[in-house]
Amino acid sequence: MRERFLTGYNDFVLPFMIGMVFILTYCIIALIRIIGQLPKEDRRRFFISLITPKTLAKNIKDIFCDCLLHVKIWKRNKLLGYMHSSIAFGWFMLIVVGHIEVLLYTPHRAKLFYYPIFFRYFVAETETTMKGAVLFFLMDFFLLVVLSGIALAIIKRIRSKIFGMRRTTNPSFLDLVGLYSLWSIFPLRLLAEGFTADISGGSFLTKSLNYVFTSFLSDHANMLPSWWAYSCALGIFFCVLPFTRYMHIPSEILLIPLRNAGIKIRHARKGLAKAQVYSCPSCGLCIDACPMSVQKGNIKDTTVYLNRQIRRGNEVRIEEISDKCLLCGKCTAICPVGVEGDKLRIAQRSVRKYGLSPDYSSIDTASLAIDSRGKILYYAGCMTALTPSIRKAMESLLKKAGVEYELMDKDGGICCGRPMWMAGRFDQAKQMVEKNTGIIRNSGADTLLLSCPICYRIFKERYSLEGIRIVHHTEFIDSLISEGRLKIKRDPRKYVYHDPCELGRGSGIYEQPRNVLLRAGTLVEAAKNRKESICCGGSVGSLSLSFDKRKALTENALNNLTAASPDVIVTACPLCLSTFSRYADRKVEDIAETIDRNTSN
Amino acid sequence: MKDNIVIVGGGIAGMEAARQLLKLGYNPIIVEKSDRLGGHVAQWHCLFPDMTPAKDVVSSLIEATGRANIFLNTEISFMNRLKDSYNIMLTNGVSVIAKVVLVTTGFSVFDAGKKEEYGYGVYDQVMTNSDLEHWFNDGNDDRIDGSEMNAIGFVHCVGSRDEKARNPQCSKVCCITAVKQAIEIKKRFPDAMVYCFYMDLRMFGKKYEDFYIAAQRDYGVRFIRGRVSEVSENIEGKVIVKAEDTLAGKPVKVTLDLLVLMAGMVCNPDCSTLAGMVSLQTDSDGFFKSRDNIADITSSSRDGIYYAGACTGPKTVPETLAEARSAALEIHSYINRL
DSSP states (O other), X not given: OXXXXXXXXXXXXXXXHHHHHHHHHHHHHHHHHHHHHSXXXXXXXXXXXXHOHHHHHHHHHHIIIIIIIOHHHHHHXXXXXXXXXXHHHHHHHHHHHHHHHHHHHOGGXXXXXXTTTSHHHXXXXXXXXXXXXXXXXXXXXXXXXXXXXXXXXXXXXXXXXGGTOSOOOOOXXXXXXXXXXXXXXXXXXXHHHHHHHHHHOOOHHHHXXXXXHHHHOOOGGGHHHHHHHHHHHHHHHHHHGGGSGGGHHHHHXXXXXXXXXXXXXXXXSSTHHHHHHHHOOOOXXXXXXXXXXXXXXXXXXXHHHHHHHHHHTOXXXXXXXXXXXXXXXXXXHHOSSOOOHHHHHHHHHHTOOOSOOOOOTTXXXXXXXXXXXXXXXXXXXXHHHHOHHHHHHHHHHHHHTTOOEEESSBTBOOOOSHHHHHTTOHHHHHHHHHHHHHHHHHHTOSEEEESOHHHHHHHHHTOOXXXXXXXXXXXXXXXXXXXXXXXXXXXXXXXXXXXXXXXXXTTOOOHHHHHXXXXXXXXXXXXXXXXXXXXXXXXXXXXXXXXXXXXXHHHXXXXXXXXXXXXXXXXXXXXXXXXXXXXXXXXXXXXXXXXXXXXXX | OOOEEEEEOOSHHHHHHHHHHXXXXXXXXXEOSSSSSSTTGGGOSEETTTTEEHHHHHHHHHXXXXXXXXXXXXXXXXXXXXXXXXXXXXXXXXXXXXXXXXXXXOEEXXXXXXXXXXXXXXXXXXEEHHHHHHHHHHOOOHHHHTSOOSEEEEEEEESSXXXXXXXXXXXXXXXXXXXXXXXXXXXXXXXXEEEEEESOOOOOSTTHHHHHHHHHHTTOOEEEESOEEEEEEOTTSOXXXXXXXXXXXXXXXXXXXXXXXXXXXXXXXHHHHHHHHTTOOBOTXXXXXXXXXXXXXXXXXXXXXXXXXXXXXXXXXXXXXXXXXXXXXXXXXXXXXX
């Protein structure tokens, strides 16, 4: 390989250089700002995690798997996974191999930013170049890989269904500019390298293209415009990148270490929240996942649009979108980059200014004091008070198993605080947490039994009750059965289990209820279950979704549950139970009722 | 030849219409899905506000419709429109061609078990208004006979005016029915305390207000304005009701020996099947939709199909009877026009 130009420069590199300098400056400033916005202890934690070998290794692995290979998308849909990783990994390899070429053949140019990108323009093939045939082949190969990805991306715009997506995001104007410039980069590169392949060398793709070109465009003077076009495409892409969804490419590299450092959202718009919002690739997987999208009018209220509106600073829409959400957490569960749609919304709610801020600190808990030393303390919760059959069945089970228990809220009680937490009213929630912590601590109980997953989640996450076992009744029944304290008999019924959002995705309890039901009868699964279970529609998470609008959601969730035509729908959440029983065409019951019916001792 | 008129439903609306149509010289055919005539009213004990025995109303109607063709335990299996009449196939194999079909399918009582928080089907001492009427009629119910009656509560608007129960409509008759039942209960158990938990009382009919005043003044029934928030059961099996007395602005908690839920009127599920056969319109509440809710309540959007009674919405007994007569007259003039 020898250089064709003494200067190693041509004007056409300018658009690329402008774009590159712009995007680098932008990203560095943004990086400093986001890290600066983190609270002090979080920032320290982040820096420590960067030098801890374990998190460092995890960061590298995650960046490689998520940003380049897109392993999570592969798991969802092979074609969609291939499309993403072919573009990301292919492009990455083009850059890597390009740099290797420069280092190998023209090491003195390695400090020039643009040189590896436009290498083929600046060099000419010599006799000794055959040694580089492997590199030439690799370059063409990865270019082909990227081009195949681009082709799939174009097909996806027209028919997203074959990629397993019913609906995709509506791109904004700048997104489209970014999209078209990205699409054009690689065909233009092929064109440019095709023109120069007889001078600079090439492989199966560029060489063959060169033969075609020479037959009707033999004049080498035509090569310059194509290199200009290639550089312009790159320049435009980099210049619009911060204002488009493609900002997710640099942002995700920051989000992964932040997440691995264990940092939580502390501010609605700053720090981690900002990193998450910018990491959203607008892929629209959350649109299909969102239980609200069964109604077309709600599609624009999904997480991808929340991120877009936060970036635009459209306060009216941010408020609407954050209030409407059921907080089922499914978008978080399936998001390939790890945007936490539910927590992001709670954070938006928490900065709301209210005219009235109720103060619960004056509630007198003396009358609620209870002595349950050596017994189990059963906190049924307000939703269970509205579904008395659950409490009745649970009490009957406790009696059958010979468990000594005391009811914590038999005669009124204090709310667990989770609904207030969901509404973003953390101060009020904390007051309730404090009150209940006092009651539980003073009771002397060593186990706290809950039958409502909404309570269970906040007891697990926000209460500090060290030394007290916090257990949901699904877990408790499971342990009673495995200890042999409950004798269970099978019936011929076919059961399906509905994973309540707060118990499944919220608290990670999937196995225990299934273990229990397997012993009570035949267990069939819903079309979408576990992590992807569909919210019943009754969630207290939504602040604005009216009752009549929820019907379609519940019906959709029921259709999902009855896919395997079960006789009984079993759930473990009083709210799911009352929501489903309203519209179900078959029996809906709580797991405690099922087991109570199937035990005799 | 006498014109056939098919009447779907043998409740009081169907029978009253049949009686009028017989007088006008037609041949009414009553199709009733259950094994007896009289519908819901036949199971009631006595009717407000004069405590008229329901049995009398129903038996005089049955007597008056003796000459009509009556098919019990029969439903419509299909119905289709011919040129100016309907071809109707019944489940007993009979097929009829009739110029006019009168729909008198009435209502269904709301399934109180769906309001689980009130404990119907969960706690022993909870019953519905129709369970109570049964007991008035045959005096046989473990919930009442089994225990001493010291305090009894009535919960108004169970499954009516309740969006969460999918029934935003007012059932119209439960306020006054509760007053009537409270008086009847008080007559049987003069020493018992009787409470009525209501949102608001709609005493719209003739003499209803007097009846309500009498319940308070003469019988000492306690009316508490406020919805019941929670119902639970104590160890003796008594029902504990928590509510808010919104007039006093205080929470109340009472222990009751019996809780009666005033289950409301909801659309008959047969409505939608029938509506599907000849594409009749139903309203958002599930009841049939009249051509006009003011001027033309007995007509449907289809020629030759008429409505009477509670199939178009909750109605009282006198309203139902009046509508049945009016429908008969409408049918008569329709046939004469043909």
